[in-house]
Amino acid sequence: MDMVFDTVSIVKAGQFLGAGISIGFGAIGAAFGEGLVGGFANCSIGRRIGMASPYTRTMLIGQAVAETSGIFALMVSVLLVFGDFSANGVCAWTATLSAGICMGLGALGSGVGAGYPALEAIWGAARQPAVGGQMTTTMLIGQAVCQTPAIFSLVIAFMLMFRNCVGLDVWPYGASLLGAGIAMGFGAIGSGWGGGQAGGAACEGAARQPHLRGPLTTLMLVGQAVAQTPAIFALLVAIMLISIGPTEGTILTSAAVLGAGISVGFGAIGSGMGNGITAEGACNAISRESSTTKDMLTFMLVGQAVGQTPVIFSLVVALMLMFITFNIPATLVGFCALLAAGISMGLGAIGSGWGNGATGAAACKAVAMEPTQRPVILTLMLVGQAVAQTPAIFALLVAFILMFGNYTGPVTLPAAMALLAAGISMGFGAIGPGIGNGITAAAACEAVGNRPEERGLYMRTMLVAQAVAQSTAIYALVIAFVLIFVV
Amino acid sequence: MDISGADLVRAAAFIGAGIAMGLGAIGPGVGEGFVGGKACEAIGRNPDEAGLLTRTMLVAQAVAESTGIYSLVVALLLIFVV
Numbered sequence: 001m002d003m004v005f006d007t008v009s010i011v012k013a014g015q016f017l018g019a020g021i022s023i024g025f026g027a028i029g030a031a032f033g034e035g036l037v038g039g040f041a042n043c044s045i046g047r048r049i050g051m052a053s054p055y056t057r058t059m060l061i062g063q064a065v066a067e068t069s070g071i072f073a074l075m076v077s078v079l080l081v082f083g084d085f086s087a088n089g090v091c092a093w094t095a096t097l098s099a100g101i102c103m104g105l106g107a108l109g110s111g112v113g114a115g116y117p118a119l120e121a122i123w124g125a126a127r128q129p130a131v132g133g134q135m136t137t138t139m140l141i142g143q144a145v146c147q148t149p150a151i152f153s154l155v156i157a158f159m160l161m162f163r164n165c166v167g168l169d170v171w172p173y174g175a176s177l178l179g180a181g182i183a184m185g186f187g188a189i190g191s192g193w194g195g196g197q198a199g200g201a202a203c204e205g206a207a208r209q210p211h212l213r214g215p216l217t218t219l220m221l222v223g224q225a226v227a228q229t230p231a232i233f234a235l236l237v238a239i240m241l242i243s244i245g246p247t248e249g250t251i252l253t254s255a256a257v258l259g260a261g262i263s264v265g266f267g268a269i270g271s272g273m274g275n276g277i278t279a280e281g282a283c284n285a286i287s288r289e290s291s292t293t294k295d296m297l298t299f300m301l302v303g304q305a306v307g308q309t310p311v312i313f314s315l316v317v318a319l320m321l322m323f324i325t326f327n328i329p330a331t332l333v334g335f336c337a338l339l340a341a342g343i344s345m346g347l348g349a350i351g352s353g354w355g356n357g358a359t360g361a362a363a364c365k366a367v368a369m370e371p372t373q374r375p376v377i378l379t380l381m382l383v384g385q386a387v388a389q390t391p392a393i394f395a396l397l398v399a400f401i402l403m404f405g406n407y408t409g410p411v412t413l414p415a416a417m418a419l420l421a422a423g424i425s426m427g428f429g430a431i432g433p434g435i436g437n438g439i440t441a442a443a444a445c446e447a448v449g450n451r452p453e454e455r456g457l458y459m460r461t462m463l464v465a466q467a468v469a470q471s472t473a474i475y476a477l478v479i480a481f482v483l484i485f486v487v
Numbered sequence: 488m489d490i491s492g493a494d495l496v497r498a499a500a501f502i503g504a505g506i507a508m509g510l511g512a513i514g515p516g517v518g519e520g521f522v523g524g525k526a527c528e529a530i531g532r533n534p535d536e537a538g539l540l541t542r543t544m545l546v547a548q549a550v551a552e553s554t555g556i557y558s559l560v561v562a563l564l565l566i567f568v569v
Contacts, residue, residue, distance in 0.1 A: 436520020
């Protein structure tokens with residue numbers, strides 16, 4: 001079997017792969033979001049048969065917005081199927097594949113996210129028929145903001161597709177373009193999804209307490225803006241990888257740019273979703289207890305700030321990979337070390353980001369239940385979040401060890417794969433404990449809201465449970481160390 | 488760089504170890520956290536039964552831990568034995 005390809009064939013292959021990925025992943029989010037809206041519309045109509053036509057209208061408007069990201073994905077797919085990008089040089093094969101990844105995954109979160117405000121608007125109108133028409137505005141604002149990450153993805157996908165890279169080598173510039181697509185595509189998921197959940201809670205609250213529509217919209221918009229940060233980090237890295245990506249270098253350079261994309265792209269998922277969930281909790285809280293409206297903004301922002309930490313770790317690792325010249329051999333071993341650093345930090349940030357967000361949300365609700373216990377709840381939230389941060393810190397540690405390791409041993413395939421596996425072990429291994437720690441801390445915060453006098457007991461139980469939930473992250477760390485240092 | 492068949496096998500074993508421990512850690516972490524959370528909720532409703540609830544929590548978490556330990560064992564086997 002001969003394997004010699006001309007540029008046109010290689011670029012075509014990239015385009016077709018990208019086309020499939022774009023609409024394949026892009027279809028998931030919009031469909032899921034629209035399904036949520038449709039389901040709740042049915043429940044609402046079942047409750048109030050006479051309102052079938054206004055609910056159907058709201059449903060269709062809400063679904064149309066959720067469809068937007070799916071249409072973006074379709075547009076990129078169609079361009080990739082019918083366009084001919086081979087005139088842009090051989091790098092166009094990674095550029096077009098990357099555009100597909102960027103748009104497909106970038107549409108996922110926004111599609112699902114846009115479903116939440118619409119479903120809550122309809123469900124809220126069914127519960128409180130008096131508010132009916134006013135819900136549409138809150139719904140549309142909430143949906144519009146969570147569409148932003150999909151628009152970022154569309155912009156990056158176009159930059160990638162139409163990038164003229166004649167005369168540039170696939171390694172490392174093509175790899176840099178692939179890193180850009182991975183960064184923006186995955187980096188858009190969390191912010192879109194989380195922003196939608198915040199919008200949903202604002203609509204739910206506005207239905208329960210119509211007079212709080214103003215403060216709820218403010219809280220939603222601030223919360224969504226903060227939840228957008230991880231997607232903006234991803235956008236920044238993607239733009240840098242496209243515009244100032246390395247045009248020459250060893251295979252280490254290629255590994256570094258791919259690792260940078262993976263680190264910030266995956267790392268943005270958890271923090272984006274987590275920040276959105278915290279904003280959701282804050283909106284729920286003020287609609288339950290309107291006297292806490294004033295304090296809630298600060299409380300939400302503290303929770304979100306801590307939830308931002310994992311994606312900041314990811315951004316730091318991505319920037320280090322892009323701008324530091326590493327003193328490691330340009331062999332397969334060095335290649336795998338830098339790639340693994342990106343995988344460890346990117347995946348390792350997902351669980352902690354989400355878990356921190358869930359804790360923040362529960363703390364906001366607890367403050368609404370028991371406003372006098374604010375200091376206790378704040379302490380519990382911060383301790384719980386600090387412990388939930390541990391898996392991301394393990395991942396950061398492994399990433400640093402991989403980046404600054406001393407690779408003097410013989411260059412063999414096992415040695416290289418051991419380093420790659422260390423990154424995979426620590427990265428995936430940090431997801432579950434981060435989420436689990438967050439859920440535990442969230443429940444402890446809510447428990448203080450229910451029965452403040454037992455707060456010492458909750459703190460103790462929380463820490464015991466978190467310590468146990470941490471164990472698998474520690475196993476993953478041990479396996480990563482064994483893979484790096486022993487074998 | 489020469490790659491022999493034995494190299495390939497060892498390399499695959501290491502990748503397998505990483506995947507086994509990495510993915511295998513997701514479930515127990517989430518599951519045990521969920522148990523811990525529900526235990527906090529239950530103690531919140533019934534503080535007098537804290538001892539019983541903590542015990543139940545630890546039993547349930549121990550069971551949920553098992554697949555994590557399976558992953559650890561398989562990962563160690565892949566690294567040191569095969």
